[in-house]
Amino acid sequence: MSDLEQFRAETRAWLEANCPEEMRQPLKSQADHCWGGRKWQFQSQAQKVWMERMADKGWTAPQWPTEYGGGGLSPEQAEVLAEEMKRLNARTPVSNFGFWMLGPALLKFGSEELKRQHLPPICRGEIRWCQGYSEPNAGSDLASLQTRAEDKGDHFMVNGQKIWTSYADKADWIFCLVRTDANATKHNGISFALFDMESEGVSTRPIELISGESPFCETFFDDVKVDKNQIVGELNRGWDVAKYLLTHERNNIGGEPPGFLKGRALGPLAAEHVGTEHGKLADSALRADIARLEIDQMAFQALVGKIREEAEAGQGVGAQSAVLKYYGTELNKRRYEVMMDALGAEGLEWESERTMGGLYAREWLRSKGNSIEGGTSEVMLGIVSKRLLGLPDA
Amino acid sequence: MKLNDEQQMLQDSVARLMADKGPVSHLRELRDRNDEKGYDEPLWHAMVEAGLTGILVPEEHGGIGFGLVGAGLVAREIGRNLSVTPFLSTAVLGATALAAGGSAEQQQKWLPSIAEGSVITALAVDDGAKHRPEAIKTEAKAAGDGVTLNGGKLLVLDAHVADLLLVAARQGDDTALFLVDPKAQGVTIERTRLVDDRNAARVTLDNVAAEPMADGAAALAAALRAGRAVLAAELSGLAREAFERTLEYLKERKQFGRLIGTFQALQHRAALLMGEVSMSDALAMQALDACDRNADDADVQVLAAKAKAARVALLAGQEAVQMHGGIGMTDEFDIGFFLKRARAGGETLGDANYCADRFAVLRDY
Ligand SMILES: Cc1cc2nc3c(=O)[nH]c(=O)nc-3n(C[C@H](O)[C@H](O)[C@H](O)COP(=O)(O)OP(=O)(O)OC[C@H]3O[C@@H](n4cnc5c(N)ncnc54)[C@H](O)[C@@H]3O)c2cc1C
Ligand SMILES: Cc1cc2nc3c(=O)[nH]c(=O)nc-3n(C[C@H](O)[C@H](O)[C@H](O)COP(=O)(O)OP(=O)(O)OC[C@H]3O[C@@H](n4cnc5c(N)ncnc54)[C@H](O)[C@@H]3O)c2cc1C
Numbered sequence: 167m168s169d170l171e172q173f174r175a176e177t178r179a180w181l182e183a184n185c186p187e188e189m190r191q192p193l194k195s196q197a198d199h200c201w202g203g204r205k206w207q208f209q210s211q212a213q214k215v216w217m218e219r220m221a222d223k224g225w226t227a228p229q230w231p232t233e234y235g236g237g238g239l240s241p242e243q244a245e246v247l248a249e250e251m252k253r254l255n256a257r258t259p260v261s262n263f264g265f266w267m268l269g270p271a272l273l274k275f276g277s278e279e280l281k282r283q284h285l286p287p288i289c290r291g292e293i294r295w296c297q298g299y300s301e302p303n304a305g306s307d308l309a310s311l312q313t314r315a316e317d318k319g320d321h322f323m324v325n326g327q328k329i330w331t332s333y334a335d336k337a338d339w340i341f342c343l344v345r346t347d348a349n350a351t352k353h354n355g356i357s358f359a360l361f362d363m364e365s366e367g368v369s370t371r372p373i374e375l376i377s378g379e380s381p382f383c384e385t386f387f388d389d390v391k392v393d394k395n396q397i398v399g400e401l402n403r404g405w406d407v408a409k410y411l412l413t414h415e416r417n418n419i420g421g422e423p424p425g426f427l428k429g430r431a432l433g434p435l436a437a438e439h440v441g442t443e444h445g446k447l448a449d450s451a452l453r454a455d456i457a458r459l460e461i462d463q464m465a466f467q468a469l470v471g472k473i474r475e476e477a478e479a480g481q482g483v484g485a486q487s488a489v490l491k492y493y494g495t496e497l498n499k500r501r502y503e504v505m506m507d508a509l510g511a512e513g514l515e516w517e518s519e520r521t522m523g524g525l526y527a528r529e530w531l532r533s534k535g536n537s538i539e540g541g542t543s544e545v546m547l548g549i550v551s552k553r554l555l556g557l558p559d560a
Numbered sequence: 561m562k563l564n565d566e567q568q569m570l571q572d573s574v575a576r577l578m579a580d581k582g583p584v585s586h587l588r589e590l591r592d593r594n595d596e597k598g599y600d601e602p603l604w605h606a607m608v609e610a611g612l613t614g615i616l617v618p619e620e621h622g623g624i625g626f627g628l629v630g631a632g633l634v635a636r637e638i639g640r641n642l643s644v645t646p647f648l649s650t651a652v653l654g655a656t657a658l659a660a661g662g663s664a665e666q667q668q669k670w671l672p673s674i675a676e677g678s679v680i681t682a683l684a685v686d687d688g689a690k691h692r693p694e695a696i697k698t699e700a701k702a703a704g705d706g707v708t709l710n711g712g713k714l715l716v717l718d719a720h721v722a723d724l725l726l727v728a729a730r731q732g733d734d735t736a737l738f739l740v741d742p743k744a745q746g747v748t749i750e751r752t753r754l755v756d757d758r759n760a761a762r763v764t765l766d767n768v769a770a771e772p773m774a775d776g777a778a779a780l781a782a783a784l785r786a787g788r789a790v791l792a793a794e795l796s797g798l799a800r801e802a803f804e805r806t807l808e809y810l811k812e813r814k815q816f817g818r819l820i821g822t823f824q825a826l827q828h829r830a831a832l833l834m835g836e837v838s839m840s841d842a843l844a845m846q847a848l849d850a851c852d853r854n855a856d857d858a859d860v861q862v863l864a865a866k867a868k869a870a871r872v873a874l875l876a877g878q879e880a881v882q883m884h885g886g887i888g889m890t891d892e893f894d895i896g897f898f899l900k901r902a903r904a905g906g907e908t909l910g911d912a913n914y915c916a917d918r919f920a921v922l923r924d925y
Binding site: 431434456457460551 | 561562807810811818819821822823824827828830831832834835838839840842843845846861864865867868913916917919920921923924925
């Protein structure tokens with residue numbers, strides 16, 4: 167048996183023995199997702215046990231080095247783990263911005279001290295992170311951000327406002343872009359700072375979304391003290407870190423998001439609602455839409471596979487992440503549109519128990535944010551045309 | 561799906577061969593002189609020498625049995641250069657059908673000749689304007705040892721230069737391929753010039769004597785699957801070339817005192833086209849590989865790949881003409897050839913709608 171087969175056999179056995187039954191079913195909705203953190207209330211004992219067992223193995227962050235609490239797995243092994251988890255329908259044990267955004271950036275740019283301080287608590291699900299990038303006047307044009315961090319000798323003093331900060335009211339720490347040199351050119355005076363959301367002077371105000379949920383906030387900083395050692399990468403070079411992190415964020419948003427549709431086929435769902443005639447969906451236009459969507463998704467997955475292979479071969483994902491983000495999110499929006507077409511009136515219910523509290527409509531609406539968060543679709547196309555196609559600026 | 565070393569080498573050598581020996585200019589020359597054979601003979605000889613005609617012929621019959629990924633790599637370069645060759649009709653459709661369903665004798669007779677490039681074969685399936693192999697009308701009636709065929713076929717690639725016709729016909733409830741000598745009594749072949757200037761013909765069969773295959777149903781199914789997968793690769797190559805030529809144009813052409821590639825309206829469309837072309841290509845390669853591995857979902861993947869490639873090639877052709885402005889509409893400029901071939905290649909062996917319908921059937925909705 168090859169090492170990888172051996173690893174697969176062991177992994178399968180371990181998962182069989184350790185993944186609680188309740189954690190072996192698809193999420194019913196995004197509300198079932200385990201975010202972790204100081205304020206996290208586990209939905210069940212099973213959710214807690216599952217997170218802890220996986221954290222003990224280092225498999226909440228399979229590919230991070232073991233010295234920082236990760237699993238130290240090779241990409242091939244991580245793939246095997248993912249496949250074996252999928253086989254069991256095992257849920258992701260815990261995930262938040264610490265895993266798929268801050269972690270990769272810290273691993274690349276962070277000092278040894280910062281890695282040792284921040285990565286293990288992420289892996290154990292103890293600290294939940296949020297992202298302080300956008301400001302009221304700095305969205306797509308992120309580098310025009312104005313939140314200031316003044317050097318006060320032994321610390322920085324942060325003042326300003328962020329907006330659209332997802333889960334700012336639930337997170338424990340924030341990674342935040344701040345201007346540390348007001349005189350430098352736009353991209354050169356920015357630093358990447360970390361601080362505790364319980365610090366004095368931090369306040370948040372939830373914003374309600376069109377989906378009726380309030381996952382993000384306005385976040386205010388009023389004379390917040392930040393330790394000087396909590397800057398990732400070099401001072402004033404935070405833009406490099408920010409961009410690197412964005413490529414990871416984009417890859418992630420481009421993947422299949424958690425939620426009702428995850429792993430669910432639209433054909434059978436539509437059949438339940440529109441019926442069949444001679445073995446085919448009774449609504450032939452809907453049937454054609456579903457087929458076209460599924461074909462486009464297959465093609466997208468084939469491209470994802472190819473880009474991942476090239477990335478592993480050392481070329482990195484780089485600007486290709488913009489391709490993945492664009493198509494991943496646009497396809498996801500289309501999937502929800504088709505789902506709503508299929509569900510008809512039932513999809514419109516906003517509160518009923520039948521619809522798990524309007525889950526369909528709420529997730530449909532939430533999907534619209536996919537092509538805005540992490541850089542809009544238009545910004546992605548701009549990146550593709552400049553960085554991948556070499557088209558000139560005006 | 562990663563290319564192995566052999567496949568990588570094949571890709572590199574075929575890319576050179578097609579660019580050298582089968583460029584777009586040859587298509588134009590063949591068309592302008594209304595070439596009798598209608599394909600690029602020197603190129604075909606070069607392909608024979610390179611072993612490409614035997615790419616799907618098993619080794620025991622003198623081929624190299626390289627697999628469909630290999631055939632797809634060849635087709636991709638054919639697409640990029642719009643090379644005019646009987647590769648699809650003979651090296652892919654003919655070889656696959658005979659290898660999958662021919663009797664030992666039929667294989668002995670035809671496969672080595674296909675590999676050495678001494679024969680051309682033509683697959684006759686469609687008997688209506690749309691590809692509907694589930695509802696073939698051409699009839700096969702038992703007659704002595706063999707059968708007689710009656711019916712009419714169209715979009716029969718390379719039929720007017722073929723040494724062997726493989727004809728889909730219905731016998732009772734079954735549909736199968738039968739071997740027909742193009743010179744047999746009752747066969748009429750009318751060469752039809754199509755929009756893409758490739759070889760196609762209408763074939764009429766009037767009480768024609770035909771030879772059954774060992775498993776003519778399997779031969780038909782295998783040929784259709786291989787043909788669609790290879791066409792998906794050809795169309796992806798064509799789309800990539802049309803896109804790249806257009807991208808170059810955006811970096812050359814000036815209007816309003818600046819390069820038109822600086823206009824965001826065009827930048828975003830170019831970016832979208834690149835994404836579509838890349839997806840089409842990745843899916844085509846994945847589907848070819850699924851066939852070679854005999855994966856459970858190979859049929860589903862091939863249908864998806866053909867549907868995607870047909871749409872993307874047409875999109876690329878349309879966008880290419882549009883972004884070239886007035887010059888894109890002229891015959892003198894090559895870009896229009898890509899649009900034309902996209903249309904004809906997309907229709908061949910099932911258009912995007914047909915493939916999507918079958919895809920849905922296989923996925924049970
Ligand atoms: C659900 C959700 C969660 C989010 N979570 C976070 C978070 O946790 N942390 C955080 O910091 N931010 C977060 N954001 C903010 C997000 O990053 C910004 O909304 C995004 O970058 C767009 O900025 P904006 O909203 O200011 O839109 P604008 O930049 O004002 O854009 C408005 C429109 O103009 C278009 N546009 C802008 N510039 C160009 C251009 N150059 N060319 C063509 N079109 C252009 C845009 O594509 C868009 O369609 C979140 C957003 C959403 C929707
Ligand atoms: C069938 C036909 C008949 C015609 N008949 C006549 C006629 O009778 N009389 C006559 O004078 N002309 C005629 N024309 C010419 C026609 O008006 C031009 O072809 C047209 O104005 C486009 O100019 P162009 O070909 O130079 O393309 P370009 O201007 O070079 O355009 C190339 C591409 O760039 C795009 N582009 C250009 N500028 C911008 C911009 N600012 N923003 C975004 N995209 C841009 C265009 O939309 C196009 O996709 C005809 C053309 C055709 C095809």
